[in-house]
Each structure stands twice: as structure tokens, then as C-alpha cells.
Amino acid sequence: xxxxxxxxxxxxxxxxxxxxxxxxxxxxxxxxxxxxxxxxxxxxxxxxxxxxxxxxxxxxxxxxxxxxxxxxxxxxxxxxxxxxxxxxxxxxxxxxxxxxxxxxxxxxxxxxxxxxxxxxxxxxxxxxxxxxxxxxxxxxxxxxxxxxxxxxxxxxxxxxxxxxxxxxxxxxxxxxxxxxxxxxxxxxxxxxxxxxxxxxxxxxxxxxxxxxxxxxxxxxxxxxxxxxxxxxxxxxxxxxxxxxxxxxxxxxxxxxxxxxxxxxxxxxxxxxxxxxxxxxxxxxxxxxxxxxxxxxxxxxxxxxxxxxxxxxxxxxxxxxxxxxxxxxxxxxxxxxxxxxxxxxxxxxxxxxxxxxxxx
Ligand SMILES: NC(=O)c1ccc[n+]([C@@H]2O[C@H](COP(=O)([O-])OP(=O)(O)OC[C@H]3O[C@@H](n4cnc5c(N)ncnc54)[C@H](OP(=O)(O)O)[C@@H]3O)[C@@H](O)[C@H]2O)c1
Numbered sequence: 001x002x003x004x005x006x007x008x009x010x011x012x013x014x015x016x017x018x019x020x021x022x023x024x025x026x027x028x029x030x031x032x033x034x035x036x037x038x039x040x041x042x043x044x045x046x047x048x049x050x051x052x053x054x055x056x057x058x059x060x061x062x063x064x065x066x067x068x069x070x071x072x073x074x075x076x077x078x079x080x081x082x083x084x085x086x087x088x089x090x091x092x093x094x095x096x097x098x099x100x101x102x103x104x105x106x107x108x109x110x111x112x113x114x115x116x117x118x119x120x121x122x123x124x125x126x127x128x129x130x131x132x133x134x135x136x137x138x139x140x141x142x143x144x145x146x147x148x149x150x151x152x153x154x155x156x157x158x159x160x161x162x163x164x165x166x167x168x169x170x171x172x173x174x175x176x177x178x179x180x181x182x183x184x185x186x187x188x189x190x191x192x193x194x195x196x197x198x199x200x201x202x203x204x205x206x207x208x209x210x211x212x213x214x215x216x217x218x219x220x221x222x223x224x225x226x227x228x229x230x231x232x233x234x235x236x237x238x239x240x241x242x243x244x245x246x247x248x249x250x251x252x253x254x255x256x257x258x259x260x261x262x263x264x265x266x267x268x269x270x271x272x273x274x275x276x277x278x279x280x281x282x283x284x285x286x287x288x289x290x291x292x293x294x295x296x297x298x299x300x301x302x303x304x305x306x307x308x309x310x311x312x313x314x315x316x317x318x319x320x321x322x323x324x325x326x327x328x329x330x331x332x333x334x335x336x337x338x339x340x341x342x343x344x345x346x347x348x349x350x351x352x353x354x355x356x357x358x359x
Pocket of ligand 1: 050051052053054055056057074075076077078080081103104105106130131132133134135152185186187188251252253254255256257258259
């Protein structure tokens with residue numbers, strides 16, 4: 001069983017450091033000409049942001065609310081979620097429409113319940129940001145008995161997207177522009193995912209011999225594959241609103257958030273603390289980290305340049321995904337496995353028809 005450290009199965013600290021340095025360089029060079037105040041007016045639009053209680057997700061939720069969208073913040077710990085909503089109301093210009101909903105993305109049944117509540121009570125859904133996630137952390141299982149990076153970062157969002165899609169499709173039919181968006185937070189660390197990944201079975205997913213970085217990298221690869229193949233080049237090409245719903249994956253840069261606190265769990269107290277202390281000074285702040293996702297979720301350029309399925313690494317910048325991130329077969333395996341696992345954990349009827357629309 002894997003314990004701590006960077007053995008051959010987890011020899012990726014170089015990639016972690018390289019990713020941090022690259023985002024520090026691009027931030028210093030001021031490469032992007034887009035900030036939170038450039039988000040278009042979203043009056044009348046509704047957004048859901050998972051993980052909106054902290055870090056990058058908080059900044060995304062805040063900026064969307066400031067741009068006059070109705071924003072639903074979804075996260076696991078209600079006291080932190082309520083506090084985040086209170087803070088958004090306090091720091092924005094007032095009169096913002098923001099609400100909190102508790103969800104555990106590690107429980108397919110709970111995701112089903114919350115998604116149904118949103119689908120049944122909201123009139124529309126223009127922007128769905130799938131931000132919530134476990135960072136580079138040790139092996140653990142969700143309430144559903146699934147390796148927690150895969151369970152929370154991937155499966156929970158897979159089920160959420162499925163059960164919210166009828167509402168998104170309805171929204172795509174309601175108005176002419178802009179098209180609804182589904183944005184998944186991936187990471188440049190997906191480039192370090194092990195070549196052995198097949199997404200073939202639960203046994204493969206629950207193999208506890210992978211190191212912390214590999215578990216995280218696999219989940220971020222899966223976020224990318226869902227967006228590109230499962231959604232953009234998959235179910236969104238068919239059904240009501242086809243061609244008018246965009247799915248994108250993003251990399252926020254290396255961002256100083258609570259995720260670095262998880263290094264201790266992944267690599268032990270001493271090395272985890274050292275790694276955190278050594279890397280944080282080179283990282284982006286959460287506001288800077290929100291920009292690629294805000295751009296993907298709101299910029300008219302996405303539609304104008306038809307960037308459906310792209311991997312956005314900075315505002316106006318895309319590409320650079322791994323060969324695995326372009327592997328249709330891998331994406332197909334992932335989609336089939338996700339379907340099977342959600343049905344097992346939340347019932348045969350847990351997934352709605354991917355082409356259905358909310359009446
Ligand atoms: N930070 C980086 O350098 C970096 C780099 C690349 C990609 N990313 C990606 O960006 C996203 C946000 O990262 P971050 O650094 O902002 O993370 P963070 O500060 O640790 O925030 C994580 C968010 O996810 C929520 N969450 C965790 N487990 C959950 C669960 N089981 N159910 C529902 N919500 C859950 C947390 O809510 P609670 O507090 O209530 O648990 C929190 O709101 C992640 O997908 C991450 O992989 C981050």
C-alpha cells in the first residue's frame with residue numbers, strides 16, 4: 001500500500017513545481033488582458049458554482065454575482081457555504097442574488113436530490129461551473145465507497161451535470177445568446193496522469209497503490225475528457241439545444257488556496273509543510289486563479305471562435321492537453337464506467353436521458 005513520498009509511482013513533484021513556475025511566469029508577464037471586471041453583464045442569467053465556498057470557486061461565484069447573475073453556491077460544509085454567501089453579499093456592490101445549497105459530491109444519492117431540487121425550482125441555468133474538488137491528497141473513499149478524487153471531482157459532477165442538463169437545454173432554447181456553458185476545472189497536472197489509466201473498472205479506480213499526485217492527476221484528466229468528448233463532442237451534439245451548449249475544461253494556474261493544506265495528508269507533516277511553504281510564494285492568488293474559468297464561462301469569444309470542448313489555460317488561451325486528454329477511447333471507457341457506477345450507487349434510474357429537456 002502506498003504511504004508518503006515521491007516514489008517511482010509518484011515521481012511527479014517536478015511537474016508540480018514546473019506547473020507552479022509556469023503560472024508564476026505567465027502571471028508576472030501579465031499575459032492576460034482580462035480581469036473580473038471584464039465579465040459581461042449577466043442580468044437575468046443563473047449560475048451554479050460547485051466549490052463556491054472557498055478558493056477559486058469563491059472568486060468565480062463572487063464575480064458572477066457582481067456581474068448580476070443569480071448564483072447558487074454549492075459545497076459540502078454548510079457553515080462555510082453560508083459564510084461565503086454572506087461574504088459575497090458584503091464585498092460586492094449590493095443587491096446581489098446569491099444563495100447557498102449544501103451538497104456532498106461524494107454521495108450520488110445526495111447529488112441526485114440536490115440536482116433535482118435545482119431543476120425543479122429554477123427557471124433556467126446558463127452557467128454551471130464544476131469547481132469543487134479534492135486536491136493532491138492521500139487515498140481515501142467516499143461515502144459511496146469510491147476513491148475520493150474520482151468520486152468527488154468526477155462522478156459527483158457527472159451525476160450533477162446529467163440531472164441539470166434538461167434545465168440547461170431548456171435555457172439554450174429560451175434565448176439566442178449567449179449559449180449556456182458547462183465548465184469543468186481540470187489542471188495542467190493532468191499531464192502527469194499515469195499511462196496505465198484505462199478507466200476500465202471500479203477495481204482499477206479503487207487501486208490504492210497509486211500515489212497522491214497520480215490520483216489527483218487522473219481525476220483532472222477525467223474532467224478534461226468529460227468536457228471534450230462526453231459532453232462537447234458527445235451528448236451536446238444531439239437533442240434540444242444541440243450546438244448551443246458549450247462544455248469547456250480549464251486550468252486556473254497554480255493557485256494558493258486551502259488545497260496546499262492537503263499536501264500534509266498526501267506527503268506527511270514535515271514534507272507537506274515544506275512543500276506548501278516553498279511553493280505558495282510563486283502561486284497566483286484565487287482572484288487571478290478565477291480568470292480562465294470566468295473567461296470560459298462568460299466570454300462571447302468562446303462562442304464566436306467556437307471553442308466547444310477546448311481546454312482553456314488562461315483567458316483567450318487554449319490547448320496543451322496531453323495525448324490522453326485527446327484519447328477518444330479513454331473518454332468512452334470513462335463515460336461507460338461513470339454511467340455504471342452512478343446507476344449502482346444511486347439506482348438504475350439515477351441518470352436522466354441525456355437528450356431530455358425540462359418541460
Ligand atoms: N489551487 C490550485 O492550484 C489548482 C490548480 C489546478 C486546478 N485546480 C482545481 O480548481 C478547483 C478549485 O480548487 P481550489 O484550490 O479553489 O480548492 P479549495 O480552496 O480546496 O476549495 C475546494 C472547494 O470544494 C468543495 N468540496 C470539497 N469536497 C467536496 C464535496 N465532497 N462535496 C462538495 N463540495 C466539496 C469545498 O467545500 P467544503 O469546504 O465545504 O468542503 C470547497 O468549496 C479544483 O477542482 C481543483 O482541482 C486548483
